[in-house]
Amino acid sequence: MAAELPPGDPAMQALSAAIRLLDAPAAVRADAPAFLRGFGLDENDIAALLHKGTERFLIYRTLVHNRLRAATREFIPRAVARRGTDAFVRDFARFMQERASTSPYLRDVPGEFVAWVLPQWAADPELPPYLCDLAQHELLEGEVRNDPHGGERPTGKPVALEEPLLFDGTARLMHYAWAVHKLPYATDDRSEPEARPTTLLVFRDIDAKVRYLELTPWAACVLDQLLVNQLGVREGLQRAAAGLGEPLDDDKLAKTATLLAELSDFGVLMGAR
Structure with missing residues (x-):
């Protein structure tokens, strides 16, 4: 279930949806104008957002996901390695849809992700039973170091x-x-x-x-x-x-x-x- 998108400007809502929603890449590639009209954008706004092409529009999603994932991996590298890169990418995409970060600080993102993902990892019998403890332990280094x-x-x-x-x-x-x-x-x-x-x-x-x-x-x-x-x-x-x-x-x-x-x-x- 997707978290509520920010209210207000339709262009910002559309961009937020393109970044956060799991099915956004497929929907944009299938019919980008229709995707944007769903957020109330007029034809001029649609043309402005898509003037460099569909893939260029989707690059915003790639940039945001890559940056936030990299910050998270930096804080919990061993947990991510044991989870597996592909699975971690899927986990993070679901995190972005269902919760996403609410902090303006990049250093807070790993803690937000770990808090969200721990119940899911704990409930997955295919994962190492110690993975949650390891993620929490790795996260401590940054949390304690940055504690005001x-x-x-x-x-x-x-x-x-x-x-x-x-x-x-x-x-x-x-x-x-x-x-x-x-x-x-x-x-x-x-x-x-x-x-x-x-x-x-x-x-x-x-x-x-x-x-x-x-x-x-x-x-x-x-x-x-x-x-x-x-x-x-x-x-x-x-x-x-x-x-x-x-x-x-x-x-x-x-x-x-x-x-x-x-x-x-x-x-x-x-x-x-």
């Missing part, structure tokens, strides 16, 4: 049991069913990742480098509460232990102290709020 947040100054407040913590604004948790972060970077590699629950803490460090820290199950539960849910330390630890169905014992408290110290050293934990 981050670089907050330390609060100067020590960790306190009743207070929530402040983390760097780029920090986020990623939960995967596959250890896709261990895959080689080569786009021609076809090795499969290990199937195991994996949680990564991802953030941009003070040198503007994107960092990935694989977390233990306990550390993942703790940061779900302290980073994602923004709970105070005491309540967060209690909920983390309850989530694992285990007591909050001295061993877990010691591991938490080590975790928070390491995160402070990495510059991702800024202190109590």
